Amino acid sequence: MNPDAIRDKVAIVGMGCCKFGENWDKAPEDMIVEAAFEAYEDAGIDNPQEQIEAVFCGAVYPSKGTAEVADALKLYGRPVSMVQNYCATGTDAFRYGVFSVACGMYETVLVVGFDKPKDRGVSGPSVQTAGVRGLPMTPAGWFSLCAAKYFETYGAGREDLAKIAVKNHHNGTLAPKSMLKREITVDDALKAPIISWPFGLYDCCAQSDGAAVAVITRRELAKRFRDDYVLVKAVAIALEANPQSDPSFDFLRWKPTVSAAQQAYKQAGIANPFKEIDIAQVHDCFTLTELLTYEDLGLCEKGSAKEHIASGTFALEGELPVNTDGGLKTFGHPTGATGVRMLYENYKQLQGKADKRQVKNATVALSHNIGGAPQACGMTIIAMP
Amino acid sequence: MAGIVSYGAYVPMLRLQLSAISGGGRKAGAGGGEKAIANYDEDAVTMAVAAAMNCLEGIDRATVDGVLFASTSYAYKEKQAASIVAKALDLRRDVTTADFADSLRAGTTALRAAVDAVKAGSAKRVLVVASDCRMGPPRSALEKSIGDGAAAFLIGDSEVAATIEHHHFIADEIIDVWRTEGDPFVHSWEDRFVVEHGYTHNLVEAVKGLFEKAGLTPKDFSKAVLYGPDARSHAGAARAAGFDPKTQIQDPLFGRLGNTGAAFAPMLLVAALEETRPGNKLLLASYGDGAEAFSIAVGEPVTGLWTRRGVKWHLERRAELDDYDKFLNFRNLQPSAFDRRAGAGVSATVHFRDRDEDISFRGQKCRRCGTMQFPFQRVCYGCFTKDDFDQVRLSDRHGKLMSFTFDFFAGSPNPPLIVTTTEVDGGARVYLQMTDASAKEVKLELPVEFTFRRIHEYGGTPNYFWKCTPVR
Numbered sequence: 053m054n055p056d057a058i059r060d061k062v063a064i065v066g067m068g069c070c071k072f073g074e075n076w077d078k079a080p081e082d083m084i085v086e087a088a089f090e091a092y093e094d095a096g097i098d099n100p101q102e103q104i105e106a107v108f109c110g111a112v113y114p115s116k117g118t119a120e121v122a123d124a125l126k127l128y129g130r131p132v133s134m135v136q137n138y139c140a141t142g143t144d145a146f147r148y149g150v151f152s153v154a155c156g157m158y159e160t161v162l163v164v165g166f167d168k169p170k171d172r173g174v175s176g177p178s179v180q181t182a183g184v185r186g187l188p189m190t191p192a193g194w195f196s197l198c199a200a201k202y203f204e205t206y207g208a209g210r211e212d213l214a215k216i217a218v219k220n221h222h223n224g225t226l227a228p229k230s231m232l233k234r235e236i237t238v239d240d241a242l243k244a245p246i247i248s249w250p251f252g253l254y255d256c257c258a259q260s261d262g263a264a265v266a267v268i269t270r271r272e273l274a275k276r277f278r279d280d281y282v283l284v285k286a287v288a289i290a291l292e293a294n295p296q297s298d299p300s301f302d303f304l305r306w307k308p309t310v311s312a313a314q315q316a317y318k319q320a321g322i323a324n325p326f327k328e329i330d331i332a333q334v335h336d337c338f339t340l341t342e343l344l345t346y347e348d349l350g351l352c353e354k355g356s357a358k359e360h361i362a363s364g365t366f367a368l369e370g371e372l373p374v375n376t377d378g379g380l381k382t383f384g385h386p387t388g389a390t391g392v393r394m395l396y397e398n399y400k401q402l403q404g405k406a407d408k409r410q411v412k413n414a415t416v417a418l419s420h421n422i423g424g425a426p427q428a429c430g431m432t433i434i435a436m437p
Numbered sequence: 438m439a440g441i442v443s444y445g446a447y448v449p450m451l452r453l454q455l456s457a458i459s460g461g462g463r464k465a466g467a468g469g470g471e472k473a474i475a476n477y478d479e480d481a482v483t484m485a486v487a488a489a490m491n492c493l494e495g496i497d498r499a500t501v502d503g504v505l506f507a508s509t510s511y512a513y514k515e516k517q518a519a520s521i522v523a524k525a526l527d528l529r530r531d532v533t534t535a536d537f538a539d540s541l542r543a544g545t546t547a548l549r550a551a552v553d554a555v556k557a558g559s560a561k562r563v564l565v566v567a568s569d570c571r572m573g574p575p576r577s578a579l580e581k582s583i584g585d586g587a588a589a590f591l592i593g594d595s596e597v598a599a600t601i602e603h604h605h606f607i608a609d610e611i612i613d614v615w616r617t618e619g620d621p622f623v624h625s626w627e628d629r630f631v632v633e634h635g636y637t638h639n640l641v642e643a644v645k646g647l648f649e650k651a652g653l654t655p656k657d658f659s660k661a662v663l664y665g666p667d668a669r670s671h672a673g674a675a676r677a678a679g680f681d682p683k684t685q686i687q688d689p690l691f692g693r694l695g696n697t698g699a700a701f702a703p704m705l706l707v708a709a710l711e712e713t714r715p716g717n718k719l720l721l722a723s724y725g726d727g728a729e730a731f732s733i734a735v736g737e738p739v740t741g742l743w744t745r746r747g748v749k750w751h752l753e754r755r756a757e758l759d760d761y762d763k764f765l766n767f768r769n770l771q772p773s774a775f776d777r778r779a780g781a782g783v784s785a786t787v788h789f790r791d792r793d794e795d796i797s798f799r800g801q802k803c804r805r806c807g808t809m810q811f812p813f814q815r816v817c818y819g820c821f822t823k824d825d826f827d828q829v830r831l832s833d834r835h836g837k838l839m840s841f842t843f844d845f846f847a848g849s850p851n852p853p854l855i856v857t858t859t860e861v862d863g864g865a866r867v868y869l870q871m872t873d874a875s876a877k878e879v880k881l882e883l884p885v886e887f888t889f890r891r892i893h894e895y896g897g898t899p900n901y902f903w904k905c906t907p908v909r
Binding site: 183184185189190192193196197198199200201204245246247248249250293295296297298299300301303 | 783784787788791794795808809810811812818819839840841842843844845846847853854856858864865866867868870876880881892893900901902
């Protein structure tokens with residue numbers, strides 16, 4: 053890997069995000085149009101037919117695929133392609149968009165992440181019935197895999213997870229486009245029905261519909277769109293062995309995050325992530341995922357997350373605010389859109405446009421997705437010039 | 438002489454109090470006896486595999502030449518069950534398999550056929566399994582009498598623990614107990630008619646025919662192992678055949694096990710072999726559309742089998758299901774928002790490719806670095822070598838829990854579903870559900886063994902895979 057290949061070559065000049073939620077009255081096309089036209093307006097794009105050269109899409113449950121995006125935006129006669137990479141889908145779509153601009157193939161491209169899981173009539177991700185080994189189980193069951201061993205090794209417990217849920221519920225109340233806007237208490241979280249131990253209802257994120265869009269361009273052209281553009285420092289993807297069968301897994305971390313972080317920090321030239329990163333949006337599909345991510349990203353020592361949760365290190369007013377918009381927990385988790393939604397929040401924070409949840413003096417922002425059993429992690433680091 | 442080289446049995450862990458049935462859905466009360474019931478993930482096939490594993494403990498499975506499987510309650514109407522059992526046991530491919538179906542005496546018929554095959558020299562060792570998981574109509578007298586369970590015998594002609602000496606068979610046509618195509622429930626004619634003209638008449642005729650043929654009398658036998666539909670009829674038939682009900686009758690386990698159908702007489706034979714002495718003679722008689730009687734001579738090798746779990750151990754291992762509604766759910770007899778049989782089901786081609794892993798429960802060991810892995814890989818997890826593995830049977834090993842969760846949303850009829858990552862002794866990691874366990878006993882490093890179960894019923898077919906269960 054050439055760590056300098058894309059650093060500072062690509063700028064985000066516009067972003068949009070529809071309201072996340074159970075959008076019963078909206079088709080995927082409606083959400084895509086809302087997010088894309090907000091991004092156009094943000095970037096000052098008045099003629100997308102001329103100005104957008106290619107489209108990179110990410111969705112896990114598309115009904116039609118690339119046509120959903122092309123038809124919605126009437127972006128024909130140009131490349132429209134779609135990627136799928138578990139919960140890192142949106143981040144991976146962004147990554148391909150960045151490559152296409154950095155290599156000089158296109159000047160300005162659109163990245164569209166979207167998903168409409170609530171059209172499927174089930175309250176969780178779809179089940180796969182091809183073989184007997186895959187069923188029955190739930191994502192909550194997969195992501196709880198590290199719980200027993202981690203708790204026993206480091207003395208953490210459900211109370212520590214509950215505090216993460218309380219934090220993200222609070223942050224979600226400050227984000228206009230979030231799905232859930234309700235403060236909860238540690239007691240609420242601990243007393244909620246168990247979904248899959250140790251996860252109670254409030255340890256699980258809100259699956260929702262949604263779409264988010266980014267307009268990216270070459271750095272040299274960024275000023276044509278806006279003065280406060282944001283630069284891409286790193287885009288990373290890492291796949292690891294399925295932790296359910298990996299013979300060397302230690303049940304204390306998610307390996308994909310550890311591997312993706314190495315790539316991302318190398319690209320961005322980051323040596324001390326806790327000091328050098330100002331805010332982070334991380335994949336809190338379940339509260340334990342956020343806890344492990346603090347450590348797996350090197351934001352704190354392995355085993356120390358509990359102390360940092362207690363002291364508020366990652367709260368909105370803390371030293372390194374995490375999931376400033378409420379995260380997957382309350383903003384919602386339309387799988388393909390989530391990575392792009394995180395970029396939306398980071399972009400707004402860096403520009404100082406995050407209103408009540410604004411973090412002061414943030415100049416470097418990280419986003420992180422992890423999905424599958426989990427096996428795949430995607431990351432971005434973006435910063436003000 | 439051909440006979441029983443090894444035996445095994447299986448009684449499902451769960452018990453249903455008979456009072457819970459007569460109470461019409463009320464919680465279980467004290468007294469009145471109980472019956473063994475298959476868990477929701479068990480059926481005649483899975484219980485047969487469990488009994489057979491019990492029987493084959495310490496025996497080289499490559500020496501088994503055939504599987505004869507007796508039952509009235511196979512999971513499929515068309516598709517052989519014996520071949521599923523053979524695959525789950527990871528037997529050789531060149532084995533003979535056959536199902537002995539549709540009659541309560543199918544278990545002993547299969548036993549006789551295995552003995553005949555060994556005597557004729559067409560096979561050296563034949564595994565006979567009898568397993569039944571029958572249903573009476575909910576809250577009927579029949580439902581109260583029926584229990585679930587299985588027995589297995591390895592038949593051979595060396596190291597014989599019990600020699601099958603003489604036999605006498607009767608075939609009869611009578612509409613006493615039956616189940617028709619498409620009906621999940623067993624039905625019965627009026628019980629006095631069934632007992633007098635069906636059960637007692639045929640059983641006693643077969644036993645007396647055996648006496649006459651072999652020149653034996655009741656006094657020659659230490660124990661009579663008799664099938665029976667209920668305690669009273671059973672005692673009546675024993676007396677009519679000339680046995681002393683107080684000293685000569687193998688306990689038929691009414692109130693503890695229940696009538697396990699085609700597996701009943703075979704299970705009682707296992708129970709008798711667990712308590713007998715070398716030199717004793719046993720009488721075995723089963724009933725169903727006629728009757729069959731055998732004289733069995735117990736030999737010295739039987740003492741070597743007494744470490745097997747058998748019937749006694751399994752009867753002592755018990756847990757009560759305290760809710761009759763749950764039992765109905767287990768049998769898909771209650772309408773539910775969550776239909777376990779809905780959905781597209783398992784892809785037959787995926788099943789075909791995964792049979793060695795999913796049914797035989799084989800993992801693989803890298804010849805280069807020794808890393809054990811499951812499922813099969815083309816490229817080694819440990820050293821990345823391509824296609825250089827030995828297949829290793831995991832089902833008869835033990836393991837320990839590396840991780841677990843209690844999943845309340847995974848669609849189990851008895852939540853929470855216990856989901857684990859289990860490390861098999863030797864190293865392979867397998868994502869497995871745990872069964873026959875309560876959340877309270879689950880902890881890291883818990884020792885587990887493996888049991889063949891229905892993992893789900895999507896598509897309306899019994900879809901089998903292995904689960905772990907605490908070592909008991």
